[in-house]
Amino acid sequence: MNSILMTTLALTVISAIFALLLTIADRTIGNYGEVKLIINDDKEFTVEGGSSLLSTLIDQKVFIPSACGGKGTCGYCKVQVHEGGGPVLPTELPFLTKEELEKDVRLSCQCKVKQDIKIEIPEELFNVKEFEATVEDIVDLTSVIKLIRIKLPEGEEVNFKAGQYVQLKAPLYEGNDEEVYRAYSIASSPAEKDHIELVIGYVPEGIATTYVHHHLNIGDSVHINGPYGDFYYQGNDRDMLLVAVGTGVAPILSILKHMKENNIQRKATFYFGAKTPDDLFMLDYFKELEETLYDFKFVPCLSRVTEDDGWNGFKGRVNNALDEFIDTGDNKEAYLCGSEKMIDSVIESLTKKGISEELIYYDKF
Numbered sequence: 545m546n547s548i549l550m551t552t553l554a555l556t557v558i559s560a561i562f563a564l565l566l567t568i569a570d571r572t573i574g575n576y577g578e579v580k581l582i583i584n585d586d587k588e589f590t591v592e593g594g595s596s597l598l599s600t601l602i603d604q605k606v607f608i609p610s611a612c613g614g615k616g617t618c619g620y621c622k623v624q625v626h627e628g629g630g631p632v633l634p635t636e637l638p639f640l641t642k643e644e645l646e647k648d649v650r651l652s653c654q655c656k657v658k659q660d661i662k663i664e665i666p667e668e669l670f671n672v673k674e675f676e677a678t679v680e681d682i683v684d685l686t687s688v689i690k691l692i693r694i695k696l697p698e699g700e701e702v703n704f705k706a707g708q709y710v711q712l713k714a715p716l717y718e719g720n721d722e723e724v725y726r727a728y729s730i731a732s733s734p735a736e737k738d739h740i741e742l743v744i745g746y747v748p749e750g751i752a753t754t755y756v757h758h759h760l761n762i763g764d765s766v767h768i769n770g771p772y773g774d775f776y777y778q779g780n781d782r783d784m785l786l787v788a789v790g791t792g793v794a795p796i797l798s799i800l801k802h803m804k805e806n807n808i809q810r811k812a813t814f815y816f817g818a819k820t821p822d823d824l825f826m827l828d829y830f831k832e833l834e835e836t837l838y839d840f841k842f843v844p845c846l847s848r849v850t851e852d853d854g855w856n857g858f859k860g861r862v863n864n865a866l867d868e869f870i871d872t873g874d875n876k877e878a879y880l881c882g883s884e885k886m887i888d889s890v891i892e893s894l895t896k897k898g899i900s901e902e903l904i905y906y907d908k909f
């Protein structure tokens with residue numbers, strides 16, 4: 545009996561010592577106190593050390609693109625850290641080229657603020673704003689893709705280029721205990737500055753898409769910030785090839801609306817890829833554009849059709865359609881949106897036709 549008591553007492557004392565040591569470690573090692581954050585040698589903030597550079601910047605309302613919500617998997621959150629960033633971590637290396645490493649580029653979600661830190665970011669990121677907006681409408685485009693129409697607060701405006709994206713915050717909800725931001729391309733026209741439309745597909749067990757598809761209602765408040773991205777409409781007179789699969793249609797919609805509203809007189813062909821007829825959406829809208837846009841052709845492509853579907857359109861993937869319909873890459877540029885696999889196969893098809901990689905713009909979802 546005595547030995548049981550002694551063992552219990554010894555274990556309790558050891559646990560208490562451990563707890564004390566952990567508290568001291570947390571207060572000393574983990575507590576970096578106030579440090580200075582200097583941006584572009586111009587703006588200076590006093591911030592609490594200890595968090596990632598990305599979340600420290602968000603606290604100061606400086607928004608950096610972060611498509612994976614800080615998990616270190618998208619490589620979007622790059623900033624130049626000239627002083628105070630500590631050594632580059634192994635988690636950053638796969639995303640950084642030799643040139644970027646030489647220019648002090650870091651992944652801001654991986655780099656922790658522990659001391660005074662000097663960073664450089666593109667000036668346009670200071671134009672990124674955060675909005676608490678209201679969901680005005682939700683439309684089912686297919687059984688797994690919704691269009692979300694969002695109204696910005698009264699008097700607020702967003703200025704973006706057709707093709708760019710915003711980040712939407714998925715808040716805490718039953719079954720999700722972390723707030724995350726995810727990237728969604730803007731589907732509406734840049735001319736409509738007080739609204740934003742998004743086209744969001746459902747990813748089973750995905751944090752943000754479960755929120756949008758199963759918890760979000762008309763009238764709810766949502767947090768969005770943006771705009772971001774270097775995928776956007778380029779003004780010139782080349783023929784345009786627009787290629788999208790699934791929700792990749794979102795930025796293409798914005799580009800086409802921009803072209804229509806500004807009566808842009810360029811030849812454009814839109815290849816919309818899906819598996820079955822049920823996965824296509826807004827067909828009437830794209831068909832109508834064939835009548836109302838200057839020189840526009842719509843080519844829906846289905847990769848899994850059966851005889852019963854009665855499909856008269858193109859059978860195959862979008863890259864097969866490009867292989868078949870494009871004769872030469874002369875005077876053409878391309879805008880691609882969809883999965884990594886689809887983009888890679890389309891780039892291969894287009895470069896074989898002689899389109900230079902510099903004239904192929906894309907966003908991998």
Ligand SMILES: Cc1cc2nc3c(=O)[nH]c(=O)nc-3n(C[C@H](O)[C@H](O)[C@H](O)COP(=O)(O)OP(=O)(O)OC[C@H]3O[C@@H](n4cnc5c(N)ncnc54)[C@H](O)[C@@H]3O)c2cc1C
Nearest residue numbers: 611726727728729743744745747750751752753791794909
């Ligand atoms: C620039 C940019 C623009 C984007 N625009 C859009 C858009 O307009 N519409 C849109 O719907 N999405 C868009 N995305 C994708 C979007 O940002 C999210 O990645 C996606 O909605 C999944 O988020 P989630 O939080 O639901 O899933 P997560 O919680 O991040 O992921 C859950 C699991 O699903 C896997 N997963 C994530 N995405 C997919 C997928 N697409 N297919 C299969 N498995 C997946 C993950 O690897 C993970 O294992 C865009 C991404 C980028 C980078």
Ligand code: FES
Nearest residue numbers: 610614616619653
């Ligand atoms: S936010 Fe995605 S890698 Fe940093």
